[in-house]
Amino acid sequence: LMAGLSPEELELTGIVLGYPEDSIGRRMSPEFVRLHPNFTVSEAIATARRELDNAETIYTLPVVSDQRKLVGIVSLRDLMRATDDTLVGAIMSRPEYVSATDSAELAARRCADQRHLALAVVDAESRLVGIFTVDDALAILEEEDSEDHARIAGTEPxxxxxxxxxxxxxxxxxxxxxxxxxxxxxxxxxxx
Incomplete structure (x- = not known):
């Protein structure tokens, strides 16, 4: 199966498989749009447009430093409301994130309970490694609920x-x- 992947897909698969089995690192998407706090809004929109086909989501965009450390989050709505010459750093908000080694179920519950469209996923050094969307969260919660119901009914696999x-x-x-x-x-x- 791995032999049929392109070199880029193979690299992304290797990143995801490097995390523990039930962790959010296994369920995140390593494909996302990165913004820098010194980008202007017009540069940020151009970046999102350019990377649109490869990104999991563009509704919530992580803002990272030169060292790939997560420093903020900006929504597409905030970008659309701001003037073209406004710096992303001026409109970004406090980042909502989870650690790549956190439990996938707990991260999914947090995403759903706090009504986030996406959560940034960081490694132990607070470097951005992926994005976790509400769609992924709902899929995990559905799987967990199915397992719980099967366990209660005595029909678990x-x-x-x-x-x-x-x-x-x-x-x-x-x-x-x-x-x-x-x-x-x-x-x-x-x-x-």
Whole structure:
């Protein structure tokens, strides 16, 4: 599968796969538009327009220093409201971000609860490494809710194929419902 990727896609895939499995680093997009605080609004819009096809989102744009450190966030709405010669640094707001090693579920809940369109993802040195959109957050929350419902209903997937799984692990994963049904059957027989 990796052999069919272009060198650029291979590099991006390597970056994402370098993070722990359930971390936000695995679910982020490393393709985003970077702005600099010294850009004018017209330069920022031109940059967003130029990188539009490769970016995950342009509605929330991270602002980074020369060392790639996240210093702020600017929305497309703020760019449209400002005059062309206004500096991005003057209209940017405090950055909302998560660490690349944070739990994907917690980051998704934060994104959804605080109604962010996107969160910046930073590494241990506060360097911007990706962007996490609300679409990604909602997909993660839907997956987590499905897993929770399956676990509650006793239908969660087994670690092994069903016929190859030891009978004890199958019983253990479904014991609550087996007991409820056994008690229900006993009561039904007593009534009849």
């Amino acid at each position: 087994l670690r092994h194929p069903y016929l190859a799984a030891p009978i004890l692990s199958i019983v253990r994963s479904r014991i609550v419902w087996l007991l409820v049904l056994a008690i229900g059957a006993t009561l039904t027989v007593q009534v009849l």
